[in-house]
Amino acid sequence: MSNHNNNFLEEALDENTPTERLREISRKGNKAIRNAIARNPNTPPDILVEYFYEFPAHVLHNPALELILLENPDFFNELVSNNPFVFNDELPLFFVEWASRHPKESIRESVASSTQTPRHLLAFLAADENDDVRQKVAENHKTPSHSLGQLAIDKNKNIRISVAENPCTSSECLGKLAEDEDSDIRRKVAANENTPITTLEILARDKSGMVRLAAVENSCLSSETLENIVKGLIALDINIIRQIKLPLVFFDWAVNHLDRKIRICVAENQHTPQNLLTKLVDDKVAAIRLTVAKNPNISKSALKILTEDENDAIAFVAALQLRQKLEDYYFDDEENPF
Template structure:
C-alpha cells in the first residue's frame, strides 16, 4: 500500500481511474479536493456503493455511465442505489421520474426536486408536500428546506413554483421569493396575506381560505380582512373550530351558529369524535356574539342529546358560562337566578345586580 500514500495529482488521478485500485483507496479519493478526481472515482466500477451514492449528488450522469450501475440495474432494479441514481440523472426520462416520485420515498423525491430535467408538475407537488409536513406537526426537514431555498436562489425558477413557495412560513424563504426576478403579483399578495397585512385582494383571500392544506387555512383564519363568507367557509373544517373561537377577537353570530350546529351534529353521531367538543361548546356559551337562541338552549339544558352525552355537571358549567356572558338577555338571567345549582344562581344574580347598577 506504500504506493498509495500521499500521491500527487497525476498519481491520484491514475488511481481514481484504475479498476484495480483497492476500494478503500477509492473511498478516500471520492472526497478528494479536485473535482476531476472525484468524477473519475464516480465512473470507476470498483468504487464502493456508499461512495457512489455520495458522489451521485455531484455527478449524477457519471453514476449512470458507471458499468456497476448497469449490473445492478439488471440484478436489483429496486435497490436504493439504482432508484436514487435514476432520480438524480438528467438522462432519465420524464415517465420514469414520475414513477419514482410516486413511490413516496423522501430521499428519492428530494433527488428529483434537484434534477434540472424534472417536470414542473413534480416540482409543484414537491413544494406542496412541504405543507403536509406543517399539517402533521413534524416541520420540514433540513434537507427539504435546503432544496426549497435552492429554488428561490435559482434565477430561472418559474413564477408558478414561487407562488407555491409563498405559502410557507419561513421568513427568509418568503423574503427571497419577494426579491426573485420572476416573482408574480399573486405570490407577493399571498406572502402579504400570510403575514396578516391589510388590503389583500378578495380573490387572494378566497384562494387561501379554500386552500387544500390545513396549514394554510390555519394561518389565514386570523386575517383581519376576512369577510363573513370566508369565515363560514373556514367553519366547515372541524379541526379549525377551536382556533376560530380562540384566535379571532370577534366572530359573526352566523359563524358561531354554524360551528355550534356542526358540533351538535357530530355529537349526535354514534361515535362522536370531535376533539375538545366540550370546550368548544363552553366557549360558544361564553362568546358575546352567540345567538340568543343558543344561549336560551344552554340555559335550559338543551339540546337533550347533549345533556345525555355530558350529564348535569357539564351543563352546569354551560349555564354558568351563559350567566357570565354579557350578551345574555335579562329574561334568561332571571331564569338562571332560580337555577337548582348554587354556582349558576349566584353568577346570574351577580350579573343582574351589575346590570341594574349600570342602568341607574
C-alpha cells in the first residue's frame, strides 16, 4: 500500500476524522479504506447506504447506527433498497428480525428464502399471512422440521408441493403428503429421495400414471417392485420396451435380462441410451448384435467394434452404418468446420 493510501487508511480509522473529510477520501480509497469508512461513526449516512452493498455487516455494526435511526427511522429501508440481496449474507440478528416483520412482502420473502435466516425466524415466517412468503419458507432447506409439518397441511397447493420437494422434509411428513388428494403433490413425494421405501411402494401403485412414473425413477425404489412393473408392461405388450422412451432403470433392467426376446427389444429401441447399447455389442446372440448395429442411436465407437464382429453379416452392416454416420458428420453444415 502506498504512503498516500496509508495516510487515507489512518484517517478512515480515526473516529475524530471530520465527516466531510471521510466523504472526500471515500471517493479515493481502496477496499481496505472503504471498509474502515463503513465502520467509522463519523461517516455520513448516505455513504453508509452506498457502502451497504459491499460491507453490510460493518455498516450495521457502525457505532453511530442508533443515532442515525433516531434521526431517520427509514434508514434501514434505504439500506435494503441499495442491496436487496443482502439477506443472503450473515447479518446481525436485530436487522433480520426487523426484516422478518417488515410490511413489504418482498422483504419478508427475501428473509424467508435465505439459508442464513435463523430457524426461529423461519418458524415465525411459516405462519405469515402471505402465500409467497410461506412458500419461500417451505422451499428453505434450513426450515425446522415442525414448521415443514405445519406447511404440509397448508391450504395452498404450491406450498404443499414445495414441502414435498424439500430434501429436508422428514419421512413422517412425506408419508402424510403421500396421501394428499392432489396427484401433483403425490408425484413430488414420489420423487423425493427421503420418502420411505414403504411409501414409495404404495406410490408405485398410485392411480395416477405420473405418480407411478416418479416412484419408478426414484433410486430408492426396490428392484423387486421395479421388476414387477416392467413385467406388467411386457405382459400387456412387449412392444412397449421396443418403441417407447422408458425410464433409464427399465432400459438397464432389460439390457441385462436373461431373456433374449427382451434384450432384442431394447436393442431395437431407438431411445435406448448409447452406453447401454454398447453393452449389447458383446452379446452372445448374433441377432441382438445385428439389431444393435442397425439402431440409429448406436455410437460410432460401438459400430467400429462391430465392424470386427466374427459374424460377417454383422460386420458388413456395421461398416455400412459407420460409413453413413461419418458421411453425415462431414457433410453436416452445422458440424463440418469447413
